[in-house]
Every structure is written in C-alpha cells, then in structure tokens.
Amino acid sequence: xxxxxxxxxxxxxxxxxxxxxxxxxxxxxxxxxxxxxxxxxxxxxxxxxxxxxxxxxxxxxxxxxxxxxxxxxxxxxxxxxxxxxxxxxxxxxxxxxxxxxxxxxxxxxxxxxxxxxxxxxxxxxxxxxxxxxxxxxxxxxxxxxxxxxxxxxxxx
Amino acid sequence: xxxxxxxxxxxxxxxxxxxxxxxxxxxxxxxxxxxxxxxxxxxxxxxxxxxxxxxxxxxxxxxxxxxxxxxxxxxxxxxxxxxxxxxxxxxxxxxxxxxxxxxxxxxxxxxxxxxxxxxxxxxxxxxxxxxxxxxxxxxxxxxxxxxxxxxxxx
Numbered sequence: 001x002x003x004x005x006x007x008x009x010x011x012x013x014x015x016x017x018x019x020x021x022x023x024x025x026x027x028x029x030x031x032x033x034x035x036x037x038x039x040x041x042x043x044x045x046x047x048x049x050x051x052x053x054x055x056x057x058x059x060x061x062x063x064x065x066x067x068x069x070x071x072x073x074x075x076x077x078x079x080x081x082x083x084x085x086x087x088x089x090x091x092x093x094x095x096x097x098x099x100x101x102x103x104x105x106x107x108x109x110x111x112x113x114x115x116x117x118x119x120x121x122x123x124x125x126x127x128x129x130x131x132x133x134x135x136x137x138x139x140x141x142x143x144x145x146x147x148x149x150x151x152x153x154x155x156x
Numbered sequence: 157x158x159x160x161x162x163x164x165x166x167x168x169x170x171x172x173x174x175x176x177x178x179x180x181x182x183x184x185x186x187x188x189x190x191x192x193x194x195x196x197x198x199x200x201x202x203x204x205x206x207x208x209x210x211x212x213x214x215x216x217x218x219x220x221x222x223x224x225x226x227x228x229x230x231x232x233x234x235x236x237x238x239x240x241x242x243x244x245x246x247x248x249x250x251x252x253x254x255x256x257x258x259x260x261x262x263x264x265x266x267x268x269x270x271x272x273x274x275x276x277x278x279x280x281x282x283x284x285x286x287x288x289x290x291x292x293x294x295x296x297x298x299x300x301x302x303x304x305x306x307x308x309x310x
Contacts, residue, residue, distance in 0.1 A: 027306055067214065
C-alpha cells in the first residue's frame with residue numbers, strides 16, 4: 001500500500017464517513033478543536049510573553065505555567081483527538097494541498113520544541129534571561145505560523 | 157427596514173467591494189480574526205477558571221485579572237478591527253444570518269457579565285457565577301462564529 005492509498009483507506013474508515021455524511025458532526029468536531037485551541041493557546045501565549053518579560057511579571061513564569069498545566073494539557077488532548085478526525089474526513093483532499101503539509105511540518109516542529117523547551121520552563125530553577133527570551137520568541141513564532149497556515153490551508 | 161437599507165448601502169461602498177472581491181484580503185482578515193478570538197477566549201478563561209477556584213490559585217483573583225486582562229483587550233482589538241472589516245465585506249449576508257445574530261448576542265452577554273462583575277457588589281458565589289457565565293458565553297461566540305462560515309458558504 002503506497003502513501004496515497006493509505007489516505008484513501010483513512011477516508012473510508014467509518015469515522016471519516018460518518019463525519020462526511022453528517023451536516024452537523026464535522027462542525028461540532030471543528031468547534032471542539034477551536035475550544036481546545038483556546039484552552040491551549042491562551043496560557044501558552046502568556047507563558048511565552050512571560051518568558052520575554054512582557055506579561056505576568058508578578059510571579060515566576062514556572063509557577064503559573066505549572067498552575068495552568070492541567071488545562072493546557074486538556075486543551076492539547078482536545079486538539080489531538082479532533083484534529084486527526086477532521087483530517088480523516090477529507091484525507092485525499094489534504095493529500096494534494098501543499099499548505100496542509102507545511103502546517104503539519106510546522107506543527108511537528110512546534111510540538112517537539114514545546115516538549116523540550118517547556119520542560120525547562122516548568123523546572124524549579126529559573127531560566128537565565130537570554131535562554132528564556134529565546135524560548136519565548138521561538139515558541140510564539142512557531143505557534144502563530146502554525147495557526148495562520150491552518151487557516152490558509154482551508155482557502156488554498 | 158432601515159437596518160437592511162444600511163447593510164445594502166454598506167455592501168456597495170468601495171471598501172466592502174474590494175475586500176469581497178480580493179483573493180487574499182478576506183482569508184487573511186479571517187485568519188487574524190480567528191487568532192484574535194482564540195487569544196480573547198484563551199486568556200479570559202484563565203480569569204474565569206480562577207474565579208471558579210481552578211488554575212492559578214496561589215495568586216489572588218485581583219492580581220490574575222490585573223495581569224491577564226490587558227492581553228485579553230490586546231486580542232480583542234485584533235478581533236474587533238478584523239471582525240468589523242469582515243462584516244463590512246458581507247453585510248447583507250450577515251443581515252440574513254441566524255448565527256451572526258447569536259454571535260452578537262453572546263458577545264453582548266459576555267460584555268454585560270464582565271461589566272456586572274466589575275461594578276456590582278461581589279460575593280464568592282457571584283464571582284463563581286460570573287466565571288461560569290463567561291466560559292459559556294465565549295464557547296458560544298466561537299461556536300456561532302464558526303457556524304457563520306458554514307452558513308455563508310452553503
């Protein structure tokens with residue numbers, strides 16, 4: 001089975017068919033995706049701005065990052081469940097869309113960066129200013145590009 | 157209907173026509189609008205969760221509000237400017253849109269809830285209620301907003 005056939009197979013799974021055949025199911029999944037995004041991106045935005053020294057200056061970044069962690073995790077869980085569902089519904093359409101691949105590459109980078117860098121951010125030892133600013137700006141850049149390309153791939 | 161006539165007039169203004177007919181301006185405005193809403197909802201939910209007793213519990217409610225709210229307004233500025241331009245591009249369609257009405261209603265409710273929270277005497281129970289109402293309102297704004305997209309493209 002080559003790559004393209006795999007996409008055809010994904011599109012024929014019962015979940016994908018159900019999403020395509022219902023008028024309300026897909027929008028509901030998409031709205032849950034957006035709610036997950038808000039839950040994830042809101043705190044992340046403030047953490048990154050905090051690392052840059054621009055927001056949330058009254059307490060250490062690590063402290064509020066940890067306090068909000070269960071909620072950002074909840075957000076990312078919603079994203080990672082609903083995202084693949086939306087993809088599956090139109091897998092072959094996305095296969096031919098270069099912006100989709102661009103978004104997935106960005107997303108992989110952003111998630112990998114998040115995994116490595118935000119462990120450092122959460123740790124007890126405060127980061128020195130320069131690494132903190134670097135992490136904050138790279139994270140902001142990666143996630144904003146991911147969000148914008150997600151929006152552009154719909155109209156591409 | 158004076159409102160419909162206003163929409164018809166808006167629809168033929170040069171700005172409306174040029175946004176509607178451009179290939180890229182509309183999607184770019186749409187993208188920035190979405191990022192704006194996500195920022196507004198994603199930051200205000202931190203305040204709402206704190207009011208409900210979750211999240212940043214070691215920091216006082218007033219300190220959370222003072223630190224987070226400026227960024228909510230920052231997102232709101234993007235959301236409002238791009239939202240107005242998007243509405244300017246398609247006023248007649250939005251006049252007939254069911255979900256656009258719902259979106260405005262929930263936006264107004266979210267605003268009213270915030271004002272009441274700010275100015276009315278506050279009990280712990282009322283603070284929790286304000287947090288819960290705000291979360292419900294913003295989820296509804298997002299849901300109705302997304303539904304407008306489906307409504308218009310049908």
